[in-house]
Amino acid sequence: MPSFRAPRGTYDILPGDQPYWSFAMRTAAEVASRFGYGRIDTPVFEATDLFERGVGDATDIVQKEMYTFEDHGGDSMTLRPEGTAGVCRAYIEHGLHNQPQPVRMYYQANFFRYERPQAGRFRQFSQFGVEAIGDGSPYVDVEVMELGWSFVRALNISGASLRVNSIGDSECRPAYLDALRDYYRDHIDDICDDDRRRLERAPLRLLDCKKSQCQSIGDTAPKSTDYLCNACKAHWVLVLALLEGLKETYPDLDYYVDHRLVRGLDYYTRTVFEIEPENAAGQSTLLGGGRYDGLIEEIGGQPTPGIGFASGLDRLVAHVKSQEDFESPEIGPDVVIVHLGEAAGRRGASLAAGLRAAGVAVLVAPAGRSMRAQMRYSNALNARYALIIGDRELESGEGSLRPLQEDSGQAGVSLDVEAIARAVRGA
């Protein structure tokens, strides 16, 4: 056994898997820019306070999942467990409220949470997320959902569904929570132990308990949308109307209101949503987000509305990989130089340098191997051509260029960069 392995909950992405990742990341960037979102990168770590205040003291993330450390100056720092707090911090810090609102930004980055790994859940994970800050209108809510939906669609993931809900705001939520607690207190004997603990600490979470006994109780629990204040109600109604309108463009948009949809972070207000794959199970949420109208103010800015989502790239890539229709490019070098003898080796090395400088992808076969071995090597790398240089070629000044993607055919080519580059590109 090797003495070192990737830390628990982390993994290596080897060259062979990179095509899946570049596809996902390229798609994310394309979709985001189509919607007018500009990329933002923020630091991997931030002041611990930012997350405690932004994400919420009471959340599991803050309570037990953060990678927190004290730096040498004595400040408490934390590896970012999510993306929104950092983006909002940047919005405030750089005065982005002076730009046309809303400010639309996206990120693609790694995040860190100390959790027990399982399928689709890692300690270092990758997210593509977007944030639209500075406009509280329902139009933006639906724009963000549309963005998320088209991203998942662009990844060729079919059968996904969009769940939406509204959990109100600071105005109307307290009354709803009271109603919810009252309801569950009446059923205190019927719910599971976990739920009894949740009752006071995180009442919203009662709703998405997976145990069957609790499910049926949740079904008849008070609905947040019945407790919305007038402003939240109007917002919600328009969100639904716009969502319905989206179906003109996306007839397969499978969205539905889920009264049990709540989210784990404290900052969410009003609209929340998730996209799940066809066979949802375990850690399957592909994308989740919502509105966070109190967050900017909470971390020291002017009251500013915002909405966004984050999608789990690790999970999305896993889906892409499982769908067999993904064709990997399988790209080899243009040329592998096969050389016999030291003089030919030196000549080959200098030709390789010249060709690379000219933009041709070239490898020199490992020195000291037989010609047969070098040819096998060229073939194994899926090269387009083998350029053979031995004593004969050195003397005549003409190398043998052998196409490897075809059964036969071999031509002489003058041993200079120009001629070889032309021959390789020519075809």
Next chain:
RNA sequence: GUGGGCGUAGUGUAGUGGUUAACACGUCAGGUUGUGGCCCUGAAGAUCGAGGGUUCAAUUCCCUCCGCUCACCCCA
């Protein structure tokens, strides 16, 4: 943090209370004179996760630990 499953070469697997732990893929080397893919031959590569125990003897039985994995929790 709590449960279940699993730990044999780089990868995927087989196997047995007892002499040199097997197979496939991969890697490397050969298959005469300088030419790949298929094929053939050979080689390297495993303290059988670690430690302890039972036994004349353990990779195989038992315990502990570690690791991986799935699920709960929570979330992307």
